[in-house]
Amino acid sequence: MEMCSVTGCTKTANRQAHTLCEAHYYRQRRYGNVLTNLRPELGMTEAERFWAKVQKSEGCWLWTARKNNGYGSFSLTDSNATVFAHRWAYQSIVGPVPEGTELDHLCRTRACVRPDHLEPVAHRENVLRGEGLAAKQARKTHCPKGHEYTSENTRRYAGRRYCRQCGRERYVPRK
Numbered sequence: 001m002e003m004c005s006v007t008g009c010t011k012t013a014n015r016q017a018h019t020l021c022e023a024h025y026y027r028q029r030r031y032g033n034v035l036t037n038l039r040p041e042l043g044m045t046e047a048e049r050f051w052a053k054v055q056k057s058e059g060c061w062l063w064t065a066r067k068n069n070g071y072g073s074f075s076l077t078d079s080n081a082t083v084f085a086h087r088w089a090y091q092s093i094v095g096p097v098p099e100g101t102e103l104d105h106l107c108r109t110r111a112c113v114r115p116d117h118l119e120p121v122a123h124r125e126n127v128l129r130g131e132g133l134a135a136k137q138a139r140k141t142h143c144p145k146g147h148e149y150t151s152e153n154t155r156r157y158a159g160r161r162y163c164r165q166c167g168r169e170r171y172v173p174r175k
Helices: 022-031 046-051 085-093 123-129 133-139 164-170
Strands: 071-075 082-084 102-105 118-121 154-157 160-163
Touching (some): 082 085, 085 102, 118 123
């Protein structure tokens, strides 16, 4: 086994790369230089690292780094844990998120980290404000046949709503 030809590297050389280990071979192919610093933010404070990844504008402040399901994802320096970028921004500017609440994006842009676009709300409120299936169903005021969902005309079973009028019409005995 041959060792990597980069000074100070103790890894074994990749067969394809001949004299370079996997990491240095990747840097050579991607950046054209085996000594490229892949983490230029090293030496910066956590706040400097965070705000370097935010694109501020008149409207939303967009997170430009790693995202998870559209939400910004930020790695903390000390604990090596990952947090949502919008939560980090809110906590650093406004303060802690109140117990039992979560942050709702009022602008409906998941990558936004602007604190005045975020509001602490209960989980149920956050879900109902969204565009998911539960929110769409909750906003419906009438059944597919046009009958209003009222307390008298609505039957609930297994977490779903059923129209009593439609049920009566469905089970009319035939002559």
